[in-house]
Amino acid sequence: MxxxxxxxxxxxxxxxxxxxxxxxxxxxxxxADLKAGDGARLKGRISRAFFGGFIAFIVCFFLVEAFTPGTWWGEALTFILFPLLFFGCILGSLFLFRNSLIRLLLDAKSRLLLRAKALSALGAPLGLxxxxxxGGMPLALKWLSDQSWAPGELKEAAQAMEQAGGxxxxxxxxxxxxxxxxxxxxxxxxxxxxxxxxxxxxxxxxxxxxxxxxxxxxxxxxxxxxxxxxxxxxxxxxxxxxxxxxxxxxxxxxxxxxxxxxxxxxxxxxxxxxxxxxxxxxxxxxxxxxxxxxxxxxxxxxxxxxxxxxxxxxxxxxxxxxxxxxxxxxxxxxxxxxxxxxxxxxxxxxxxxxxxxxxxxxxxxxxxxxxxxxxxxxxx
Known part of the structure; x- marks a missing residue:
């Protein structure tokens, strides 16, 4: 190489x-006048949101374990609450930081389309x-774009990525x-x-x-x-x-x-x-x-x-x-x-x-x- x-x-x-x-x-x-933006900072903020959600899940699950009785229905309740608390805390943290997540995705979409244009031009004389x-748009992005609280810009970004698939x-x-x-x-x-x-x-x-x-x-x-x-x-x-x-x-x-x-x-x-x-x-x-x-x-x-x-x-x-x-x-x-x-x-x-x-x-x-x-x- x-x-x-x-x-x-x-x-x-x-x-x-x-x-x-x-x-x-x-x-x-x-x-395109590309300039190094604050994408790294936004990515770090989202990573911290995931970490914070995980910590919140541990605290909540510890409290559930502490206050539920050691009976069969208490154990059943704990078993049911485990996945609900995990996904709820992670999604809740992402919701709080949704503006940073959406901004990061929108910036990435613009750069993705620009890279696609440049690489398409580069591959043309090679018959590529x-x-x-x-394989199509990532499922996580599709899920985000389908949410009722997702802004129109994110839905447009998801549609653009879907059109760039194959x-x-x-x-x-x-x-x-x-x-x-x-x-x-x-x-x-x-x-x-x-x-x-x-x-x-x-x-x-x-x-x-x-x-x-x-x-x-x-x-x-x-x-x-x-x-x-x-x-x-x-x-x-x-x-x-x-x-x-x-x-x-x-x-x-x-x-x-x-x-x-x-x-x-x-x-x-x-x-x-x-x-x-x-x-x-x-x-x-x-x-x-x-x-x-x-x-x-x-x-x-x-x-x-x-x-x-x-x-x-x-x-x-x-x-x-x-x-x-x-x-x-x-x-x-x-x-x-x-x-x-x-x-x-x-x-x-x-x-x-x-x-x-x-x-x-x-x-x-x-x-x-x-x-x-x-x-x-x-x-x-």
Whole structure:
């Protein structure tokens, strides 16, 4: 990662992109006259509101415990009041700080639409379409905008975000592959229970910065979902979804040894030995169809995946008519900070470099899929 303009423009299809960015994208950012606002302060105020609500819940629940009798109906009352007190205190705190929350959301909406305009212009010469809110509007924002006390500006912001959505099928493919669950989480249960958990977990994720297009005859979509980490920077997962030119007969999963298997619902996996010892010491591959797995993950694909994976902590799943990759790392398309509004020519260069690296992987995977299709059909 971290390619500069000189390296970027040497890539196929990227020649002249710097001139295009300076002539088209930079004027969009400069004309908006973005200034670093007080978003960080507002975000801190809302975080304190959550913390205050939690403290209020602890105090209230302690009082309930102290004054209810130790009878069966007292215990039943305590059990009923527990969730009511928790959500009531949290929502009450948010209501008290609703002006700060609404202001933060409105500022973020304006910056989101500006970033969408800039990234759409950046991706146009590459044949890419940009989707600001892959999978649709976050459920929490939808809930807020539906409240009777929500101002008209918030409802308009929610409507604008809804219109900026798309790529629902790609997000659903990543969810179905079990790749929108953290690698250190293990889901135990039936296939139906796992599917229900995946659905619920994926809908709680922050999903952002989607691109879709077609390269080397293969349709693809890519986006990021955000994994929140306590007392540490968030992890941004780059997800690349390829549409295979043929229907995959089995399910194939690839992972680095330092991370866990995707939490899919399939069964009947067997380990696949690709041969090279160096690869086997770092990575694991398993599938329900061994021949298909070897056709998909050939050495050329593996080499490029290792280069992009930022230390190798990645996961991948081939299933149905999709191949889905998940790469944890930093925020790759941070052209504009949605909280502060900060941007610079350096963030533009980094964003283009991240996009170039992702498309380089798409090209390699597309080539591998064409080979797999010929093998599957007996060659052409």
């Amino acid at each position: 971290g390619m500069g303009w000189d390296d970027i423009e040497k890539l196929d299809g990227f020649a002249g992109l710097r001139a295009h960015a300076e002539a088209t994208v930079l004027p969009i950012l400069e004309s 379409s940009y989707v600001a809110v892959p 790529m629902e099928d790609a997000v659903a493919a990543a969810r179905d592959a079990g790749l929108m669950i953290e690698s250190n989480v293990y889901v135990v249960g039936s296939a139906e229970q796992k599917a229900q958990y995946q659905e619920a977990a994926a809908r709680q994720r922050q999903v952002e910065d989607g691109f879709h297009g077609r390269r080397a005859g293969i349709d693809f979509e890519l986006f990021e979902w955000v994994e929140r980490v306590e007392d540490a920077p968030s992890i941004h997962h780059l997800v690349i979804v390829l549409e295979a030119p043929f229907l995959l007969h089995g399910v194939t999963q690839l992972r680095a040894r330092k991370t866990g298997w995707p939490q899919g619902t399939a069964s009947g996996f067997a380990d696949v030995d690709l041969g090279p010892r160096a690869f086997g010491e770092l990575y694991r591959l398993r599938a329900t169809d061994q021949v298909e797995a070897r056709a998909i993950f050939n050495p050329a694909v593996i080499e490029r995946v290792i280069a992009l994976a930022e230390g190798g902590a990645f996961r991948a799943v081939g299933k149905g008519n999709r191949l889905v990759f998940d790469f944890p790392g930093g925020d790759r398309f941070a052209l504009i900070d949605l909280v502060t509004g900060a941007w610079s020519p350096e963030t533009l260069e980094r964003t283009v470099g991240d996009l170039a690296a992702a498309l380089a992987l798409v090209d390699t995977l597309a080539h591998a899929f064409m080979l797999a299709r010929k093998s599957d059909t007996g060659g052409e």
